[in-house]
Amino acid sequence: MARAITPRKKIMWTALSWGIGLLIFFPILWTFLTSFKSEATAISDPPVWFLFDWTTENYTTVLERSNYPLALMNSIVIAVGSTILGIIIAVPAAWAMAFVPGKRTKDVLLWMLSTKMLPAVGVLYPLVLIAKYFGIMDSRILLVMILMLINLPIIVWMLYTYFREIPGEILEAARMDGASLKNEIIYVLTPMAVPGIASTILLNIILAWNEAFWTIILTTVNAAPLTKFIASFSAPEGLFYAKLSAASIMAIAPILIMGWFSQKQLVRGLTFGAVK
Amino acid sequence: MNTKRILRGTTVGLGLIAGLASVAVAEEITIATVNNGDMVRMQALSSNWEEATGNTINWVVLEENVLRQNVTTDISTGGGQYDVMTIGTYEAPIWGRNDWLVSLNEGMADDWNADDLLPAIRGGLTVDGTLYAAPFYGESSMVMYRTDLMEKAGMEMPDAPTWDFIREAAAAMTDRDNEINGICARGKAGWGENMAFLTAMSNSFGARWFDMDWKPQFDSQEWADTIDFYLGMMKESGPAGAANNGFNENLTLFQQGKCGMWIDATVAASFVTNPEDSTVADKVGFALAPDNGLGKRGNWLWAWSLAIPASSQKVDVAKDFVSWATSQGYTELVAENEGWANVPPGTRTSLYENQAYLDAAPFAEMTLQSINSADPQNPTVQDVPYTGIQFVAIPEFAGIANQVGQQLSNALAGNQTGEEALKNAQALTVEEMEAAGY
Numbered sequence: 039m040a041r042a043i044t045p046r047k048k049i050m051w052t053a054l055s056w057g058i059g060l061l062i063f064f065p066i067l068w069t070f071l072t073s074f075k076s077e078a079t080a081i082s083d084p085p086v087w088f089l090f091d092w093t094t095e096n097y098t099t100v101l102e103r104s105n106y107p108l109a110l111m112n113s114i115v116i117a118v119g120s121t122i123l124g125i126i127i128a129v130p131a132a133w134a135m136a137f138v139p140g141k142r143t144k145d146v147l148l149w150m151l152s153t154k155m156l157p158a159v160g161v162l163y164p165l166v167l168i169a170k171y172f173g174i175m176d177s178r179i180l181l182v183m184i185l186m187l188i189n190l191p192i193i194v195w196m197l198y199t200y201f202r203e204i205p206g207e208i209l210e211a212a213r214m215d216g217a218s219l220k221n222e223i224i225y226v227l228t229p230m231a232v233p234g235i236a237s238t239i240l241l242n243i244i245l246a247w248n249e250a251f252w253t254i255i256l257t258t259v260n261a262a263p264l265t266k267f268i269a270s271f272s273a274p275e276g277l278f279y280a281k282l283s284a285a286s287i288m289a290i291a292p293i294l295i296m297g298w299f300s301q302k303q304l305v306r307g308l309t310f311g312a313v314k
Numbered sequence: 315m316n317t318k319r320i321l322r323g324t325t326v327g328l329g330l331i332a333g334l335a336s337v338a339v340a341e342e343i344t345i346a347t348v349n350n351g352d353m354v355r356m357q358a359l360s361s362n363w364e365e366a367t368g369n370t371i372n373w374v375v376l377e378e379n380v381l382r383q384n385v386t387t388d389i390s391t392g393g394g395q396y397d398v399m400t401i402g403t404y405e406a407p408i409w410g411r412n413d414w415l416v417s418l419n420e421g422m423a424d425d426w427n428a429d430d431l432l433p434a435i436r437g438g439l440t441v442d443g444t445l446y447a448a449p450f451y452g453e454s455s456m457v458m459y460r461t462d463l464m465e466k467a468g469m470e471m472p473d474a475p476t477w478d479f480i481r482e483a484a485a486a487m488t489d490r491d492n493e494i495n496g497i498c499a500r501g502k503a504g505w506g507e508n509m510a511f512l513t514a515m516s517n518s519f520g521a522r523w524f525d526m527d528w529k530p531q532f533d534s535q536e537w538a539d540t541i542d543f544y545l546g547m548m549k550e551s552g553p554a555g556a557a558n559n560g561f562n563e564n565l566t567l568f569q570q571g572k573c574g575m576w577i578d579a580t581v582a583a584s585f586v587t588n589p590e591d592s593t594v595a596d597k598v599g600f601a602l603a604p605d606n607g608l609g610k611r612g613n614w615l616w617a618w619s620l621a622i623p624a625s626s627q628k629v630d631v632a633k634d635f636v637s638w639a640t641s642q643g644y645t646e647l648v649a650e651n652e653g654w655a656n657v658p659p660g661t662r663t664s665l666y667e668n669q670a671y672l673d674a675a676p677f678a679e680m681t682l683q684s685i686n687s688a689d690p691q692n693p694t695v696q697d698v699p700y701t702g703i704q705f706v707a708i709p710e711f712a713g714i715a716n717q718v719g720q721q722l723s724n725a726l727a728g729n730q731t732g733e734e735a736l737k738n739a740q741a742l743t744v745e746e747m748e749a750a751g752y
Contacts, residue, residue, distance in 0.1 A: 077591060078590060078591045081566045081569070081570070082570075083570050083572075103354070103357065103358075103375075104375075162387065163387075163391065166387055166391050166393065167391055170391060170392075170393055175393060175395060176395060254376075254380060254384065255383065255384055255387055258344055258346075258372070258374050258395045258396070259344060259372040259374060262374070266374075266376070269376050269377050269380050270349060270374075270375035270376055270377075271349060271375075272349060272377035272380075273348070273349040273350060273377065273378075273562075274377065274378045274379070274506075274560065274561060274562065277562055277565060277566065277569075277585075277591070278349070
């Protein structure tokens with residue numbers, strides 16, 4: 039029997055949810071406001087909220103000083119490319135682990151996850167030397183490969199968890215109907231796991247979009263994504279907070295918009311299998 | 315008919331060759347630099363060089379620490395991604411010694427006058443007679459103070475104050491009710507943050523990082539005196555949360571009128587006197603960094619400089635750019651476009667003989683005196699086996715100083731005593747230096 043929720047409680051919970059939501063959103067709001075201030079207003083004390091001379095000068099300066107379209111395109115190619123490649127590799131891997139587990143499947147899964155515990159800088163020099171050897175420094179293909187490898191454990195784990203929720207009997211029935219392994223994965227398993235795969239894709243695009251260590255160190259000009267674009271506006275000697283805010287807003291806007299439009303899939307995927 | 319055809323053919327051919335030659339001469343170079351005001355200006359003005367030479371530049375502008383990580387990885391692996399790098403006086407001698415940089419003793423433009431460079435700055439970028447980087451702008455540190463608050467406190471700032479005077483003046487200027495802190499100084503942990511300030515300060519207290527046998531000296535009385543003085547002064551007259559304050563945080567406080575005095579980089583002078591950003595622009599005075607009567611002042615020396623990595627394939631074009639950007643001509647170009655107050659300071663003697671610059675920059679004389687009083691070859695009262703004033707020019711220094719900086723920042727935050735911080739600093743430095751084979 040469902041419990042009755044009193045209007046008072048409803049208001050309280052709604053207010054609390056809004057409060058938490060706004061608290062989390064506050065840094066983005068503040069960055070957004072700062073991006074329209076002059077450098078002097080950006081550091082004024084007490085802080086000015088809305089009543090200041092709004093200016094788009096910071097955006098103009100940022101666009102003049104750097105190649106935003108190229109950085110945006112690089113971010114899109116690197117984030118989407120690495121995620122798609124990761125999914126192509128991870129779907130069969132997760133299928134095998136979920137439906138035909140071996141004696142050591144659990145160990146393999148844990149080992150994969152353990153690679154995430156290795157500090158990135160530990161493999162910096164070998165990777166730079168390998169990239170140099172193949173002549174692919176500062177190229178999109180290098181970043182796609184590296185970010186795919188970095189996120190692969192997470193992709194496999196997420197897909198494995200979703201696949202486990204799908205009854206194996208359905209796949210068995212497909213097999214009895216004469217479906218080949220390829221058809222079983224493409225036409226039976228994948229459609230059922232669409233919410234899970236969609237949320238895995240979205241989360242990994244966000245992870246790849248925000249990855250800053252490798253994307254900054256392995257690129258110079260041609261493959262430099264938005265992470266490097268932001269880094270170019272941070273200054274230890276000089277106050278350029280307004281310009282830095284403008285650059286940050288320009289860098290997060292695409293992913294924010296994508297997240298907004300796909301929030302249904304994201305939430306559905308994240309709660310997939312949570313309620314039986 | 316035939317002659318005409320031959321002539322036409324020859325003309326077309328020559329035209330093509332000339333066209334190809336001009337294409338072949340035009341090069342594209344990649345320059346890594348920091349996002350400081352002077353560098354951003356150079357980026358904007360570099361189109362002049364591009365137009366004059368036909369070459370093009372790819373700019374990679376990064377935050378200082380990110381840049382350092384990027385270029386260090388590139389240069390140590392011979393990556394060859396950059397043709398010109400912006401480096402400081404810490405990296406130049408170490409990388410020069412490793413043969414990672416191209417010598418600038420020869421191949422620079424004819425009108426590029428090396429003898430005009432300030433001797434202290436030139437010395438910091440030279441190893442065994444070879445200049446490895448051309449200084450773009452130089453800085454030392456000095457005292458910036460509020461003339462109105464000093465007057466209100468009934469005191470007068472001498473040109474060359476002592477630490478005792480600074481502490482006394484700071485206490486007199488402090489007005490907690492009106493959020494005025496007598497002294498602002500770096501407290502944020504990091505080798506280029508609080509350790510730059512504290513290492514330079516310790517020099518004036520007679521302290522040193524290592525003795526002639528490379529034994530760490532944090533257990534010496536001189537270091538105890540330095541830290542005791544620093545913590546005491548900051549507790550009495552420093553801002554709340556000083557352990558988190560670096561250059562930018564203190565700049566904000568000073569510009570908002572919340573600091574009586576601020577001891578930091580000379581380059582800050584142009585920021586705090588700029589009426590567009592600073593609320594106290596017309597009330598700022600300058601003095602040399604303090605001393606303790608031991609013959610060394612607590613000021614540092616730093617020069618953001620342009621160097622060419624040995625892995626560059628375009629050394630000649632890179633040298634042409636470095637010559638242009640660090641020449642007297644470039645200074646005049648900046649003056650023409652942005653005014654004399656905005657030219658990159660602290661690298662050339664001729665700039666300080668230029669009356670137009672001296673008139674436009676009230677901080678010019680103090681900057682020059684501060685730079686000239688710094689001697690990276692003999693930075694301390696006692697003898698040391700290293701060069702560098704606010705750093706020790708060995709590769710291990712940055713890592714060790716980051717950890718020592720954390721200890722001292724913790725002490726400033728009140729999480730441990732100065733004595734404990736120094737004890738930990740000594741232990742970790744001994745361990746690191748032994749591991750490094752000293």
